[in-house]
Amino acid sequence: MRLTTARVLRALLCVASVGGALAAQIPVQVGFQLDGTGTRVRGVSTNLATGTVVGGRGSATLGPMRLSLFYREGRLHDGATQPLMVEGGATADVQLAPWVAVGLEPEARAYKLDSTTLRRVWLAGRISVAAPLIGTSVRTDLRLWRSVVTSAAGADLTQVAGGEVGIAYRAPAGWWIRLATTFDDAAFAGPRHERFYGLSLGAGLGR
Amino acid sequence: MKRRCGVVALVLAVATPPLHGQQALQLLARGVEAYQHLNLDQAVSLLRASLAPTGGAGLLAGDQVRALTYLGAAELFRTHTDSARAAFRRVVALDPEYRPDQTVFPPQVTELFALVRRASPAVAVRIAPVTRFTARAESLHVNLVGSDTATRARVRVEREDGMLVRELFDGVVGDSVTVGWDGQSTGGTPVAAGRYRLTVTTIGSTTSGDRVARVPLIVERQAQAATAPAAPATPPDSLLLPERSAGGSGWPSLAVGAGGALAAAALPAAINPGSDDGHRRFVVSVAIGTTGLLGFLWQRRGHALPDNIRANAALRQQWARRAGARSAAMSGDVTLTVRAGSASAP
Numbered sequence: 001m002r003l004t005t006a007r008v009l010r011a012l013l014c015v016a017s018v019g020g021a022l023a024a025q026i027p028v029q030v031g032f033q034l035d036g037t038g039t040r041v042r043g044v045s046t047n048l049a050t051g052t053v054v055g056g057r058g059s060a061t062l063g064p065m066r067l068s069l070f071y072r073e074g075r076l077h078d079g080a081t082q083p084l085m086v087e088g089g090a091t092a093d094v095q096l097a098p099w100v101a102v103g104l105e106p107e108a109r110a111y112k113l114d115s116t117t118l119r120r121v122w123l124a125g126r127i128s129v130a131a132p133l134i135g136t137s138v139r140t141d142l143r144l145w146r147s148v149v150t151s152a153a154g155a156d157l158t159q160v161a162g163g164e165v166g167i168a169y170r171a172p173a174g175w176w177i178r179l180a181t182t183f184d185d186a187a188f189a190g191p192r193h194e195r196f197y198g199l200s201l202g203a204g205l206g207r
Numbered sequence: 208m209k210r211r212c213g214v215v216a217l218v219l220a221v222a223t224p225p226l227h228g229q230q231a232l233q234l235l236a237r238g239v240e241a242y243q244h245l246n247l248d249q250a251v252s253l254l255r256a257s258l259a260p261t262g263g264a265g266l267l268a269g270d271q272v273r274a275l276t277y278l279g280a281a282e283l284f285r286t287h288t289d290s291a292r293a294a295f296r297r298v299v300a301l302d303p304e305y306r307p308d309q310t311v312f313p314p315q316v317t318e319l320f321a322l323v324r325r326a327s328p329a330v331a332v333r334i335a336p337v338t339r340f341t342a343r344a345e346s347l348h349v350n351l352v353g354s355d356t357a358t359r360a361r362v363r364v365e366r367e368d369g370m371l372v373r374e375l376f377d378g379v380v381g382d383s384v385t386v387g388w389d390g391q392s393t394g395g396t397p398v399a400a401g402r403y404r405l406t407v408t409t410i411g412s413t414t415s416g417d418r419v420a421r422v423p424l425i426v427e428r429q430a431q432a433a434t435a436p437a438a439p440a441t442p443p444d445s446l447l448l449p450e451r452s453a454g455g456s457g458w459p460s461l462a463v464g465a466g467g468a469l470a471a472a473a474l475p476a477a478i479n480p481g482s483d484d485g486h487r488r489f490v491v492s493v494a495i496g497t498t499g500l501l502g503f504l505w506q507r508r509g510h511a512l513p514d515n516i517r518a519n520a521a522l523r524q525q526w527a528r529r530a531g532a533r534s535a536a537m538s539g540d541v542t543l544t545v546r547a548g549s550a551s552a553p
Contacts, residue, residue: 038487040485040487131459131463131466131467132460132463132502133460133463133464133467133495133498133499133501133502134460134498134501134502134505135502135505138498138502140463140464140467140495140498140499142467142470144478161478161479162478163470163474163477163478164474165467165470165471165474165488165491165492165495166491167467167491167494167495167498172513179490179491179494180491181471181474181487181488181490181491181492183474183475183478183488184478185475185478185479187479193479195475195479197475197485197487197488199487199488199490199491
């Protein structure tokens with residue numbers, strides 16, 4: 001767990017320093033987020049693996065463009081093994097309207113088991129929609145993505161599709177909290193699937 | 208007959224007061240005559256005697272200047288240069304504008320006078336005996352005349368006890384300068400009725416030192432009735448933004464909440480039918496649905512608009528400030544009557 005925390009902090013520091021330097025050069029709006037996700041993964045090992053992964057996200061918004069880097073990591077438990085889940089990626093979105101954005105998301109996810117590491121890499125296209133619930137401070141959002149390119153070492157990963165639904169409260173002071181549920185399904189050749197379920201609670205600053 | 212005339216002359220001499228400085232004037236005339244006949248010692252004695260009387264028996268200012276100029280010239284030719292300078296310094300103090308007539312006095316005299324004038328700067332203060340003006344809008348004018356183009360002076364209005372009321376001028380007077388006083392103190396309010404003084408300090412050289420002339424001022428104050436209606440302290444409603452939204456349709460919130468709740472609940476099944484596993488996502492589903500319902504109710508009953516409330520508060524403050532300033536300006540419309548006395552000798 002100490003290793004996990006150190007990595008997350010290192011990644012966040014990296015994002016913060018890059019974001020800060022960028023913000024000083026060009027008129028970008030930056031945002032940072034920390035979150036914890038209660039995770040359930042089925043298909044990696046024989047049993048359902050559960051655990052908590054923690055991570056962070058750094059974002060930079062320049063006009064309608066929004067770039068994010070994210071990283072999360074956590075130890076799962078399936079009763080027999082304790083796979084370490086590590087995930088990282090980037091997103092690039094274009095805000096088409098105040099309520100809809102489209103983008104690309106290269107992402108890598110790895111499950112480190114005792115004897116082997118399962119790596120999945122994909123590039124997904126994504127669409128995000130958001131709408132206010134109460135005024136402009138409480139909003140709900142929905143994201144859907146589907147892979148266009150996939151790669152998995154030693155396995156024939158054919159497609160990854162997923163989605164996320166969340167609700168967020170943004171305070172006038174600029175901080176916000178968000179509760180979300182995530183699901184994605186990695187389909188391999190044949191009947192094999194890896195399914196990721198997450199319930200995450202995060203807090204952030206900025207955009 | 209001779210006896211009768213003598214009696215009349217004696218009666219007249221006793222019964223009628225002497226004319227203003229008549230004897231001093233006679234002494235002055237005799238002194239000037241002695242100077243012109245180069246009886247310098249006699250001229251000095253006569254001229255000093257003409258200057259000795261004070262008050263009603265003394266010379267008027269113009270005659271004093273004339274007597275002192277002849278006295279200075281006589282002393283100069285007696286090679287009593289210090290005495291000549293002293294006489295000329297008194298001339299400069301009495302009348303900073305005065306210059307000896309070059310057709311009457313030789314260059315030695317006019318040159319020494321010029322030297323003394325430069326070394327002993329003085330400022331003459333001219334002010335109308337009575338001035339009536341509206342405080343702030345108009346001014347009391349004080350004309351300063353310098354003895355030399357480089358003469359510097361500082362002009363202040365002070366209370367009788369010397370406390371500063373307002374500094375009006377500090378700089379080079381040049382040939383002359385007119386200084387205005389709008390009747391206000393340093394704090395920006397019209398002064399109260401009472402006795403004040405105008406203090407004109409001529410900045411002298413290190414040897415001559417500063418000269419201070421004081422003009423007593425008596426200020427009378429009359430308040431003017433307000434001619435315009437008082438400004439309202441609050442803005443009209445037409446300028447204010449609504450601070451609470453009208454109860455409107457909350458259906459969009461309800462629809463979004465229902466849609467979000469449904470999306471969260473059906474997410475796994477929508478991505479991949481048959482992949483439902485666990486119910487924790489319903490936490491999000493319920494949260495979104497409940498919030499949508501709250502949003503529906505919140506919008507139906509109307510709600511406070513913080514941005515508008517802040518904007519209105521700023522507008523109200525602005526109006527209150529303006530009304531206060533206008534009210535202060537109107538209450539400050541007072542007419543001052545300033546009676547100026549004669550300047551004390553510097």
